Amino acid sequence: MKHTLPALLLIILAININAQERRMKIYISADMEGVVGVVTGEQLSPQGFEYQRFREFMTQEVNAAIEGALAGGATDIVVSDSHGNGQNLLIEKLPRDILLVRSWPRPLMMMQGIDASFAGAVFIGYHSSTTSMEGVRAHTISSARLADVRLNDHSMSEAGINAAIAGHFNVPIIMISGDDIVVKETTALLGDVEGAVVKWASGFHSAKTMMPEASYQLIREKVQKAVKRIKDFKPYKITSPVRLEVRFKNYRPSEVLSYLSIVERTDAHSIRFVGKDIVEVSKFLEFINTYELALEP
Numbered sequence: 001m002k003h004t005l006p007a008l009l010l011i012i013l014a015i016n017i018n019a020q021e022r023r024m025k026i027y028i029s030a031d032m033e034g035v036v037g038v039v040t041g042e043q044l045s046p047q048g049f050e051y052q053r054f055r056e057f058m059t060q061e062v063n064a065a066i067e068g069a070l071a072g073g074a075t076d077i078v079v080s081d082s083h084g085n086g087q088n089l090l091i092e093k094l095p096r097d098i099l100l101v102r103s104w105p106r107p108l109m110m111m112q113g114i115d116a117s118f119a120g121a122v123f124i125g126y127h128s129s130t131t132s133m134e135g136v137r138a139h140t141i142s143s144a145r146l147a148d149v150r151l152n153d154h155s156m157s158e159a160g161i162n163a164a165i166a167g168h169f170n171v172p173i174i175m176i177s178g179d180d181i182v183v184k185e186t187t188a189l190l191g192d193v194e195g196a197v198v199k200w201a202s203g204f205h206s207a208k209t210m211m212p213e214a215s216y217q218l219i220r221e222k223v224q225k226a227v228k229r230i231k232d233f234k235p236y237k238i239t240s241p242v243r244l245e246v247r248f249k250n251y252r253p254s255e256v257l258s259y260l261s262i263v264e265r266t267d268a269h270s271i272r273f274v275g276k277d278i279v280e281v282s283k284f285l286e287f288i289n290t291y292e293l294a295l296e297p
C-alpha cells in the first residue's frame with residue numbers, strides 16, 4: 001500500500017497515542033538469599049569472600065526479569081534493591097530506562113516505590129519465612145532479631161507481607177523466584193503465581209543449585225509468561241485494621257517497646273501493634289528494625 005506523507009504522519013501519531021494509552025508498569029522487588037547459588041553469608045554481605053561476584057548474579061537475575069517483563073508487554077519498570085544494605089545491584093549494568101530504589105530506611109520497606117499505577121509485581125531472589133524449617137536462609141525481615149512476624153494471627157513471610165503491601169494498592173504478585181521452599185510457601189499463600197525455582201534447599205545453609213545462565217533463562221521465561229497473562233492474577237488483600245505481632249529473639253526490645261502506649265507486650269518476647277492499614281504496619285516494622293539511638297546524621 002502507498003501512503004501520502006500526511007497520511008503516514010497520521011498513522012505514526014495514532015500508533016504513538018495508542019502506545020501511550022497502553023503503558024504497563026511492572027514493579028520488581030529484589031532480595032538476594034534466593035538468588036542462584038546463594039547458600040551462606042559468604043555471598044550475602046560485603047564481608048563475604050563471594051559477595052562481589054554474587055552482586056553480579058543478582059543483577060543479572062533482575063535483568064532477566066526486566067527482559068521478560070518487556071517481552072511480555074511491560075513498558076515501565078521500577079526495581080527496588082531490597083537486600084542487606086540496599087546497595088547490591090550494579091546500577092551500570094541495569095537498562096537505562098528503568099528506575100531503581102536504593103538503601104534504607106524507607107516506609108514501604110522492600111516495596112518502596114509501589115503504587116496503584118502498577119499492573120503487577122515480581123519478587124526476585126526471595127527466601128522462605130522464619131517459621132520454615134527447610135528453606136535456605138529462611139527468615140522474616142531480620143534473621144538476627146525476629147523469630148516471628150504475624151499479620152492478623154497468621155505467621156508471614158517477607159513475600160506475604162510484601163504481597164499485602166502491593167495488595168493495598170490493588171497490585172497482584174505475578175511471579176516469584178528463589179529456592180523450592182519459598183516458591184511452595186508463596187504459592188500456598190497467594191494461589192496463582194508464576195514460580196521460578198533456581199535451587200533446591202537441603203537446609204538453612206545448603207542447596208542444590210542451577211547454574212547462573214540457566215536461572216536467568218528460567219526467570220526471563222516465567223516473568224514473560226506472567227506478564228502475558230497478567231489479568232489472571234488477583235491482588236492479595238488483608239483486612240484492616242491490621243494486627244501485627246512480632247516475636248523478638250531477645251527480650252529487651254519487647255520490654256522497651258511496651259513503654260509506648262501504641263504497643264502491647266503479649267509475652268516476654270512479643271509485642272502487638274494495631275495499624276489502620278498495612279502501610280502503617282510497614283512503617284512500624286521499618287521503625288523497629290532500623291531505629292538506633294546512635295543514628296547520625
Ligand SMILES: [Zn+2]
Pocket residue numbers: 031032033082083084
Ligand atoms: Zn535479603
